[in-house]
Amino acid sequence: MAQAPxxxxxxxxxxxxxxxxxxxxxxHLAAVHVTICYHENFRQTVENMISWNRYIEAHPNRLMxxxxxxxxxxAHASGRTAIFYGFQNCAPMEDDIGLIEILHQLGxxxxxxxxxxxxxxxxxxxxxxxxxLTRFGRQAIKEMNRVGxxxxxxxxxxxxxxxxxxxxxxxxxxxxxxPDWWHPARRNKSHALIEALTQSGxxxxxxLYPHHLKDGSDCTLExxxxxxxxxxxxxxxxxxxxxxxxxxxxxxxxxxxxRNGRWSRETDFGEGSAANPGFPDxxxxxxxxxxxxxxxxxxxxxxxxxxxxxxxxxxxxxxxYDRNFGGQS
Amino acid sequence: MAQAPxxxxxxxxxxxxxxxxxxxxxxHLAAVHVTICYHENFRQTVENMISWNRYIEAHPNRLMxxxxxxxxxxAHASGRTAIFYGFQNCAPMEDDIGLIEILHQLGxxxxxxxxxxxxxxxxxxxxxxxxxLTRFGRQAIKEMNRVGxxxxxxxxxxxxxxxxxxxxxxxxxxxxxxPDWWHPARRNKSHALIEALTQSGxxxxxxLYPHHLKDGSDCTLExxxxxxxxxxxxxxxxxxxxxxxxxxxxxxxxxxxxRNGRWSRETDFGEGSAANPGFPDxxxxxxxxxxxxxxxxxxxxxxxxxxxxxxxxxxxxxxxYDRNFGGQS
Numbered sequence: 001m002a003q004a005p006x007x008x009x010x011x012x013x014x015x016x017x018x019x020x021x022x023x024x025x026x027x028h029l030a031a032v033h034v035t036i037c038y039h040e041n042f043r044q045t046v047e048n049m050i051s052w053n054r055y056i057e058a059h060p061n062r063l064m065x066x067x068x069x070x071x072x073x074x075a076h077a078s079g080r081t082a083i084f085y086g087f088q089n090c091a092p093m094e095d096d097i098g099l100i101e102i103l104h105q106l107g108x109x110x111x112x113x114x115x116x117x118x119x120x121x122x123x124x125x126x127x128x129x130x131x132x133l134t135r136f137g138r139q140a141i142k143e144m145n146r147v148g149x150x151x152x153x154x155x156x157x158x159x160x161x162x163x164x165x166x167x168x169x170x171x172x173x174x175x176x177x178x179p180d181w182w183h184p185a186r187r188n189k190s191h192a193l194i195e196a197l198t199q200s201g202x203x204x205x206x207x208l209y210p211h212h213l214k215d216g217s218d219c220t221l222e223x224x225x226x227x228x229x230x231x232x233x234x235x236x237x238x239x240x241x242x243x244x245x246x247x248x249x250x251x252x253x254x255x256x257x258x259r260n261g262r263w264s265r266e267t268d269f270g271e272g273s274a275a276n277p278g279f280p281d282x283x284x285x286x287x288x289x290x291x292x293x294x295x296x297x298x299x300x301x302x303x304x305x306x307x308x309x310x311x312x313x314x315x316x317x318x319x320x321y322d323r324n325f326g327g328q329s
Numbered sequence: 330m331a332q333a334p335x336x337x338x339x340x341x342x343x344x345x346x347x348x349x350x351x352x353x354x355x356x357h358l359a360a361v362h363v364t365i366c367y368h369e370n371f372r373q374t375v376e377n378m379i380s381w382n383r384y385i386e387a388h389p390n391r392l393m394x395x396x397x398x399x400x401x402x403x404a405h406a407s408g409r410t411a412i413f414y415g416f417q418n419c420a421p422m423e424d425d426i427g428l429i430e431i432l433h434q435l436g437x438x439x440x441x442x443x444x445x446x447x448x449x450x451x452x453x454x455x456x457x458x459x460x461x462l463t464r465f466g467r468q469a470i471k472e473m474n475r476v477g478x479x480x481x482x483x484x485x486x487x488x489x490x491x492x493x494x495x496x497x498x499x500x501x502x503x504x505x506x507x508p509d510w511w512h513p514a515r516r517n518k519s520h521a522l523i524e525a526l527t528q529s530g531x532x533x534x535x536x537l538y539p540h541h542l543k544d545g546s547d548c549t550l551e552x553x554x555x556x557x558x559x560x561x562x563x564x565x566x567x568x569x570x571x572x573x574x575x576x577x578x579x580x581x582x583x584x585x586x587x588r589n590g591r592w593s594r595e596t597d598f599g600e601g602s603a604a605n606p607g608f609p610d611x612x613x614x615x616x617x618x619x620x621x622x623x624x625x626x627x628x629x630x631x632x633x634x635x636x637x638x639x640x641x642x643x644x645x646x647x648x649x650y651d652r653n654f655g656g657q658s
Contacts, residue, residue: 096591135456268464
């Protein structure tokens with residue numbers, strides 16, 4: 001019997017429930033990087049971690065803690081999913097550099113330096129101007145490098161992202177975004193940025209969020225996979241993975257929270273609009289977690305070799321986890 | 330018998346104790362704007378407010394709450410000091426625009442948008458680049474205008490300060506700084522900025538912190554008062570006041586905390602240096618609160634009329650309080 005595939009989804013924020021844990025197993029997801037918080041402060045983030053700790057405890061046949069690459073292998077060997085915690089903003093570290101190590105000790109493995117807006121560390125992609133890394137940002141990067149909390153610049157502005165790549169002694173990530181040469185969007189990334197990212201050992205996870213897709217909800221699987229093939233030409237297969245950005249079963253109030261947090265008294269529609277404020281419809285071929293294997297089929301159909309498919313669908317992130325989740329040696 | 334003078338010190342962060350409350354009364358301080366926090370978050374700021382509430386409760390013959398200009402008049406009439414709460418950073422509002430009204434309800438009357446570093450709202454004067462107001466910053470200013478929490482840009486960078494003046498529908502303040510044309514220092518302000526501030530109804534409080542003074546601790550009273558006379562020529566008497574920045578009786582660990590908060594694992598010396606890390610010595614003629622009347626004498630000696638001295642020493646801030654501490658009409 002052939003071994004089951006080992007897939008990794010390096011970004012999800014679903015409305016978690018037992019049926020989704022079943023879907024993860026059926027979709028061969030040996031690891032999922034789950035978003036623990038957007039705007040939550042440290043204490044609120046800890047509360048969200050407690051909720052996840054309870055899920056893992058309650059579903060021992062489906063889930064296990066993810067802390068290292070070997071946890072992914074153990075999950076794969078036992079048909080489970082290793083859950084890795086990540087933060088889409090630096091809000092949980094508040095203004096306290098000491099919280100970086102604490103968040104890592106509690107299981108955090110990825111942290112975005114910004115979420116759309118200016119943060120204490122860097123500039124988000126929705127600000128009018130991007131002044132790059134702040135004084136605090138440069139110190140936070142050193143500390144994140146030291147403990148093995150991976151920098152994620154998915155929602156950051158270009159200059160801040162380039163400066164983070166340069167300032168970081170370890171590879172960084174863009175866990176969920178696409179190239180803007182495929183689909184121009186404020187959240188998608190330039191060739192120059194993806195090149196700098198991947199040449200320094202960093203990785204990009206391709207996003208299935210319709211606002212990041214060419215033709216939005218009508219994007220085809222072929223177009224998505226051809227984009228990955230083109231990216232492989234430019235950056236090499238080994239720097240590519242998936243970060244679906246799936247928000248499965250979330251009500252529209254959640255996307256409003258993501259966009260507005262507690263900072264706004266007016267409604268910010270982010271990538272949506274007043275006429276289209278909610279979550280966009282997923283494309284037919286990627287409705288949710290259970291469609292993850294469709295991506296593998298699409299990649300094979302576009303001409304990738306099986307080992308390349310395996311790398312993009314999970315192997316590359318696994319290697320990245322191995323190299324970057326431990327303390328600095 | 331001549332009525333006692335009415336003086337206002339619009340910025341202090343002393344190591345508060347009953348003897349300092351006595352000094353306030355002896356120095357004719359009818360109002361002091363006291364710094365409630367630097368890097369403290371909301372909950373910690375509330376704790377600091379509780380400490381001050383207890384002081385006021387325990388010293389009814391010396392202190393009273395300050396919420397409006399009339400409270401200053403009541404304090405003056407009864408020989409007491411009205412205490413106004415202010416924040417040297419936006420840390421107490423965290424990332425929550427709703428906390429602006431809460432902080433005002435609890436007595437907050439001034440809030441700096443930044444303290445040296447980049448904040449969620451604007452850029453501090455120690456950052457390499459100043460990108461101006463952030464998206465959140467523009468919304469926070471509207472809300473501060475609405476409730477009557479005065480913007481203070483003392484520790485902010487130039488462009489951010491100019492943008493705050495332009496974005497704010499109400500006058501803003503620089504509570505404690507001096508002109509850089511008198512003493513070039515990173516914390517002192519340009520002519521263009523002070524001009525824009527004062528032409529829009531804003532006020533500057535002149536600082537007695539030695540790093541802001543020409544010749545530092547050796548600055549003379551004459552030089553300080555001549556600077557005020559020159560400022561009166563440029564900006565008019567009515568926009569000028571005092572914000573002494575006195576940190577009386579504070580140990581050097583406090584200035585280290587101010588500069589480094591929780592954001593730094595290296596030591597930032599701010600306006601000091603490794604060789605001179607602590608609080609600098611106050612000039613001989615302004616050792617502390619009790620020397621406040623010396624300023625009035627210095628202003629008279631430099632040629633100000635008595636009503637001008639009264640305005641600079643307290644009357645101007647009092648009028649500013651009257652106009653700016655209430656909700657937007």
